[in-house]
Amino acid sequence: MIAVIDYGVGNLFSLSSSLAYLGLDNMVTSRAEDLQAADRLILPGVGAFGDAAAKLRESGLFEVVKQQAAAGKPLLGICLGMQLLFEKSTEYGEHEGLGLIPGTVEALRPDLADQSLKVPHIGWNSLQIIKDDPLFRYIQPGDYVYYVHSFYAKNCAANTLAVSDYSIPVTGVVRAASVYGTQFHPEKSGEVGLNLLKAFAEL
């Protein structure tokens, strides 16, 4: 069973639907017991980092997620959920994340080599696979995935599995042991995204 962690941030309908579409048993939940009982966890999220980190703490799940990840349970952070895996973010002040992956989350705008590019980075971008991984079992290098974000993970090269080119390499997929994160939305990336979720469920 996959537990989709509901901590009051964002809309989980599509994510839960995509798992159901794949025939994967899943539960949208905010209960610690469910997270402990699940085989796998997905940490979603949209909005601002500080707000989401605060909500995750208020829900009492911050430590539970950390413990479960430390115990080796596969965890997938998506979009802001991926950003929360890092040590800290500078989005509207400095905020502490889960610290499961070394690195920081910072604004995309000042780092872009091509300043004529738009922020948010919204749309389909191709994935360059840097390190092969079982997560990519059903997808190909160059496959397109759907991004929507204004902040990105950096100083995390050692843990980066894939990037997308946006005049700089934007961190796309990260991993530390059984903790994974995707900056893009697999549940909105068509067939490619479904194949990635399928691979996650088989890890």
Next chain:
Amino acid sequence: MITKRIVPCLDIRDGRVVKGLNFQGVQDVADPVELARFYNRAGADELVFYDITASVEGRGLFVDILRRVAAEVFIPLTVGGGIRTLADFDRVLKCGADKVSVNSGAITNPDLIAEAAQKYGNQCVVLSMDVKRVDGSFHLFAKGGREDTGIDALEWAEFGVKSGAGELVVNSIDTDGVKGGFDLEMLDAVAVRVDVPIIASGGAGNMEHFVELFRHPAVDAGLAASIFHHKQVLIPDLKRYLRENGIEMRL
């Protein structure tokens, strides 16, 4: 590289697609779920649904359709039509919408943009604007393009983005329905004022029009309805053609 996006738009009234005619490969062209499925298979990069229903029953049908589409079509879904309050945002986001498009609702209550952006994030708020030339300047129109607000459209675009809109849909009333090409002059005028993605709407008549559109680097997506619904342009052909012309496309 990021791709340009091809976005079919479905106007829905009382649970049916308006103007859905003669479509091969689709059993019931007026069934929004069937049509969404078809466009997804054809490679549409995102779908826009406009609720043009007036009745309460129609509104219920609309969210039901949205839920059914979101349960099996896993690409971004934008929803607009009748969005006036945060409760309206909530209603469609709960049913699987990723982005919510505001138009007249933001003209009546400009604070709606900032309130929604704060609550749901900038990426969720799309400002849709109907624009027409009046006495040599671009005016913002309300009520489905029927009423001149007298507001300068370029200033409105700038205000919208400052308030937190993460994307703009620019619909040119001047070129809409004419099928003579997108309103490149208008799009360029808006693009120099904002730095968020711009979705062009109004005027698409053939594949060449999309090539012209995407040669303007500031435009990120092209939206159209009838040429796709009426099979005048097929999305797989269009995307291949654009890629042959050097435009980055997801195939």
